[in-house]
Amino acid sequence: xxxIGILNVGKSAIFxxxxxxxxxxxxxxxxxxxxxxxxxAVLEIATPVVPVAGGYLGTxxxxxxxxxxxxxxVSGQLLGQEQNYGKSSTMDQVFGKVExxxxxxxxxxxxxxxxxxxxxxxxxSSNPEDTAQRxxxxxxxxxxxxxxxxxxxxxxGTVREINGEIADVxxxxxxxxTDIARLNARILEIEAGGGIAKANDLRDTxxxxxxxxxxxxxxxxxxxxxxxxxxxxxxRNLVDGxxxxxxxxxxxxxxxxxxxxxxxxxxxxxxxxxxxxxLESRSAIETGALSDLRRLxxxxxxxxxxxxxxxxxxxGSTGNDFFAPLSLSSTADSAGAAISSATIADPAALTLSExxxxxxxxxxxxxxxxxxxxxxxxxxxxxxxxxxxxGIRIVVSGTVAAGDAFTVSPLSNAVSNFGVAVSDPxxxxxxxxxxxxxxxxxxxxxxxxxxxxSVSYLGGATFxxxxxxxxxxxxxxxxxxxxxxxxDDNIRTELRNRRDAAxxxxxxxxxxxLIAFQRAFEAAxxxxxxxxxxxxxxxxx
Amino acid sequence: MMRSLxxxxxxxxxxxxxxxxNKPSDDPAGAARAIDYKVAxxxxxxxxxxxxDASALIGYAENALASASSAMARLKELALQGASGTLDxxxxxxxxxxxxxxxxxxxxLANSRFxxxxxxxxxxxDTPAFDAAFAYRGDAGAIHAAVERNATIPVNVTGxxxxxxxxxxEEVATIDGGRRVHYIPAGGTAVTVEIRAADDNTVLDTFRxxxxxxxxxxxxxxxxxxxxxxxxxxxxxLDDMLGHVNDVRADLGARLNRLEDQxxxxxxxxxxxxxxxxxxxxxxxxxxxxxxxxxDAALQALRASAAKILSQSLLDFLR
Numbered sequence: 059x060x061x062i063g064i065l066n067v068g069k070s071a072i073f074x075x076x077x078x079x080x081x082x083x084x085x086x087x088x089x090x091x092x093x094x095x096x097x098x099a100v101l102e103i104a105t106p107v108v109p110v111a112g113g114y115l116g117t118x119x120x121x122x123x124x125x126x127x128x129x130x131x132v133s134g135q136l137l138g139q140e141q142n143y144g145k146s147s148t149m150d151q152v153f154g155k156v157e158x159x160x161x162x163x164x165x166x167x168x169x170x171x172x173x174x175x176x177x178x179x180x181x182x183s184s185n186p187e188d189t190a191q192r193x194x195x196x197x198x199x200x201x202x203x204x205x206x207x208x209x210x211x212x213x214x215g216t217v218r219e220i221n222g223e224i225a226d227v228x229x230x231x232x233x234x235x236t237d238i239a240r241l242n243a244r245i246l247e248i249e250a251g252g253g254i255a256k257a258n259d260l261r262d263t264x265x266x267x268x269x270x271x272x273x274x275x276x277x278x279x280x281x282x283x284x285x286x287x288x289x290x291x292x293x294r295n296l297v298d299g300x301x302x303x304x305x306x307x308x309x310x311x312x313x314x315x316x317x318x319x320x321x322x323x324x325x326x327x328x329x330x331x332x333x334x335x336x337l338e339s340r341s342a343i344e345t346g347a348l349s350d351l352r353r354l355x356x357x358x359x360x361x362x363x364x365x366x367x368x369x370x371x372x373x374g375s376t377g378n379d380f381f382a383p384l385s386l387s388s389t390a391d392s393a394g395a396a397i398s399s400a401t402i403a404d405p406a407a408l409t410l411s412e413x414x415x416x417x418x419x420x421x422x423x424x425x426x427x428x429x430x431x432x433x434x435x436x437x438x439x440x441x442x443x444x445x446x447x448x449g450i451r452i453v454v455s456g457t458v459a460a461g462d463a464f465t466v467s468p469l470s471n472a473v474s475n476f477g478v479a480v481s482d483p484x485x486x487x488x489x490x491x492x493x494x495x496x497x498x499x500x501x502x503x504x505x506x507x508x509x510x511x512s513v514s515y516l517g518g519a520t521f522x523x524x525x526x527x528x529x530x531x532x533x534x535x536x537x538x539x540x541x542x543x544x545x546d547d548n549i550r551t552e553l554r555n556r557r558d559a560a561x562x563x564x565x566x567x568x569x570x571x572l573i574a575f576q577r578a579f580e581a582a583x584x585x586x587x588x589x590x591x592x593x594x595x596x597x598x599x
Numbered sequence: 600m601m602r603s604l605x606x607x608x609x610x611x612x613x614x615x616x617x618x619x620x621n622k623p624s625d626d627p628a629g630a631a632r633a634i635d636y637k638v639a640x641x642x643x644x645x646x647x648x649x650x651x652d653a654s655a656l657i658g659y660a661e662n663a664l665a666s667a668s669s670a671m672a673r674l675k676e677l678a679l680q681g682a683s684g685t686l687d688x689x690x691x692x693x694x695x696x697x698x699x700x701x702x703x704x705x706x707x708l709a710n711s712r713f714x715x716x717x718x719x720x721x722x723x724x725d726t727p728a729f730d731a732a733f734a735y736r737g738d739a740g741a742i743h744a745a746v747e748r749n750a751t752i753p754v755n756v757t758g759x760x761x762x763x764x765x766x767x768x769e770e771v772a773t774i775d776g777g778r779r780v781h782y783i784p785a786g787g788t789a790v791t792v793e794i795r796a797a798d799d800n801t802v803l804d805t806f807r808x809x810x811x812x813x814x815x816x817x818x819x820x821x822x823x824x825x826x827x828x829x830x831x832x833x834x835x836x837l838d839d840m841l842g843h844v845n846d847v848r849a850d851l852g853a854r855l856n857r858l859e860d861q862x863x864x865x866x867x868x869x870x871x872x873x874x875x876x877x878x879x880x881x882x883x884x885x886x887x888x889x890x891x892x893x894x895d896a897a898l899q900a901l902r903a904s905a906a907k908i909l910s911q912s913l914l915d916f917l918r
Contacts, residue, residue: 153624154624157622157623157624158622160623161621161622161623162623162630162633162634162637163616163618163620163621163622163623163630163633163880167634169634169637169638170637170638170641172638173637173638173641173642174641176642176645177641177642177644177645180645180646180648180649180745181645181648181649183649183743183744183745184648184649184652184653184744185652185714186724187715187716187724187725188714188715489722491722491740494723495721495722495723495738495740496716496722496723496724496725497716497720497721497722497723497724497725497740497742497755498722498740498742499742499743500743503743503745503751506745507745507749509638509642510642510748510749522634522635522638523635525634526630526631526632526634526635527631529623529627529630529631529634530623530627530628530630530631531627532623532624532627533622533623533624533625533626533627533630533631534623534624534627535624536622536623536624537624537625537627540624544602565914566914569914
């Protein structure tokens with residue numbers, strides 16, 4: 059090899075060290091940048107080799123590529139864990155809020171209202187002639203009603219917040235999807251041609267976005283050979299190369315927000331991440347606390363009214379409801395028919411269940427009790443003729459088609475319609491035998507005894523026992539959510555540590571590399587200096 | 600470090616509120632039990648009030664009957680006195696004055712009011728139990744008070760029960776001159792008294808009464824009319840009536856005793872429920888404070904070690 063050749067070897071060494079120092083410098087600069095993946099200058103022996111007698115001489119060193127220290131396995135796990143944590147932290151927030159609504163640790167709460175209500179009936183039974191006790195009873199009943207309504211308002215408020223938040227999160231998902239699509243385009247541009255050049259920093263940014271997206275919903279990602287990323291959500295493509303199919307919000311019959319991609323409802327397929335947590339906690343509130351609270355209020359109103367109607371007031375009146383009577387709410391899923399009236403024909407026969415009316419082939423209808431699953435009425439549909447079942451009479455009018463479905467519920471309005479129907483204390487029916495017996499307290503005693511009675515509407519529980527169950531359920535939901543959140547947080551932290559071990563910047567390591575490449579650079583420079591001296595020697599011959 | 604801090608805050612909250620359960624998730628089962636205890640304490644408090652009200656009502660009725668009892672005893676004395684052969688018509692008329700007074704006293708006792716309710720009218724607490732003709736105007740209603748879960752106690756005695764006369768089966772007594780007095784039950788609390796001749800069964804005199812006031816009224820008339828046979832014939836019913844009133848008083852006294860026991864039991868149950876509630880809900884201050892000390896130590900240690908770890912870097916040694 060010529061002396062010039064040696065100079066070239068030295069040059070390659072200087073360039074390589076310089077590039078490596080650049081990479082180290084970039085690493086050190088980004089030591090605290092979230093999502094940054096450590097890069098390494100990968101050196102390789104330069105080709106071609108020069109044949110000499112007895113072997114080959116090398117021609118120095120090349121930087122083969124600037125590699126990202128990226129552990130696909132850990133990163134994949136971390137994305138999954140971001141989804142879990144997104145869900146459990148959301149559920150922790152929501153259930154933490156819900157349990158505050160049922161917080162009885164102070165000296166107020168629905169259980170105290172219930173016991174005060176029945177105690178007031180007891181007090182009326184002690185002094186049935188006294189209107190003062192009756193007035194107290196009315197105000198205690200009013201407190202019970204307003205606390206139940208306050209709690210329902212709280213729960214509905216939480217559901218409304220969840221709906222709003224789902225829409226907000228969907229907006230953020232769309233922003234991230236747009237950014238990913240844009241990055242896909244730029245990465246393709248840079249890496250085009252299949253060369254070794256990698257858009258490392260852009261990939262870091264994209265991975266960071268995917269990580270944030272994973273916290274929001276259970277997306278799956280796939281990178282094609284060209285480096286373009288496809289993001290799927292609920293089995294639909296959210297990002298496909300440079301194209302974004304934005305999430306849109308839809309509302310169901312009950313007014314709850316759902317999500318759709320390309321007009322296809324994907325709500326039920328999103329089960330993880332923040333959105334999954336919001337959806338799951340919303341359904342837990344609606345089918346749990348909210349429906350339990352409504353059932354309790356309906357049972358209190360129903361049981362009290364059944365006894366109260368049989369009694370007599372001080373003014374001799376009878377047949378009065380103490381609480382506003384239950385009312386039915388209905389929904390219809392039909393193109394040509396609707397429930398034109400739904401009334402409670404026989405309050406005593408009411409079971410506080412919800413019913414589904416479905417239309418089958420040949421205009422046949424079946425009414426199913428949703429709680430027991432039993433068919434309570436069936437027949438051939440005729441528009442405008444009443445259908446009777448379990449104390450309820452409904453009239454469906456219009457043209458039905460097979461597959462039409464209707465629901466009837468005495469519970470949906472139970473809390474919003476909950477109210478004290480008696481305003482005149484003299485109309486409170488404390489007497490049971492006949493009118494004009496002011497000393498008769500048997501009916502008041504009967505209602506007061508409801509406090510400890512097992513209530514068939516509540517599965518045989520007492521009112522306060524059932525309410526205790528609601529509170530305890532809200533508590534354990536919050537406890538479980540909080541435990542799960544801590545657990546997921548631990549795993550996430552662990553995985554982040556492992557990711558950082560593989561991909562993070564270690565200043566000690568970088569410092570060592572700094573010294574190593576500095577020394578290599580110095581040595582290469584020294585090489586060139588020595589070669590120069592050799593050339594001088596030759597030129598002075 | 601955040602978690603240690605959160606734990607410290609939680610323990611701090613417990614000590615500040617004095618409660619172990621500050622929200623249901625602190626102990627879901629305990630929260631439900633605490634509700635049970637609170638409801639039981641509330642219910643017991645109301646039962647305690649009911650016991651107080653019932654005691655007052657029964658105590659008042661018992662007082663009225665005690666008064667009636669001494670009036671009856673005095674009537675017995677006066678009847679004996681009036682039956683004595685040494686008395687002349689004008690003396691009997693004088694005694695009649697006093698019996699008429701006692702009759703009115705009995706009527707006013709039978710129409711006693713507690714607050715605004717007539718005690719002996721059954722459910723018709725707005726109506727005097729007996730009218731001016733001594734007829735019962737109330738009904739047979741038994742007023743109950745709830746004194747504990749699923750247990751009630753009757754708190755009233757009807758006018759018929761307290762002042763009504765009871766003659767279960769026919770009785771015969773012989774008075775002066777071999778005449779016989781027949782006491783014949785006449786339905787309900789009514790009794791027909793017949794004074795029959797000694798030799799044959801000819802009814803010489805007959806009268807009828809249902810209650811203490813009517814009986815006293817008859818006595819008063821007999822005294823005024825100098826009708827010694829009637830005065831003598833009324834001796835036995837007066838005796839029986841006094842015994843009956845005292846029986847009713849004993850019954851009321853027994854109810855009062857039961858109420859007193861019940862009141863004590865409710866006080867005990869309140870105490871034990873409160874103890875149980877405190878066991879479920881209240882924090883053990885000593886252990887909470889030692890937990891805080893532990894959490895604090897852990898936090899300090901964490902801070903110290905974090906400070907050490909974070910300050911170490913090779914770059915420190917490359918100056």
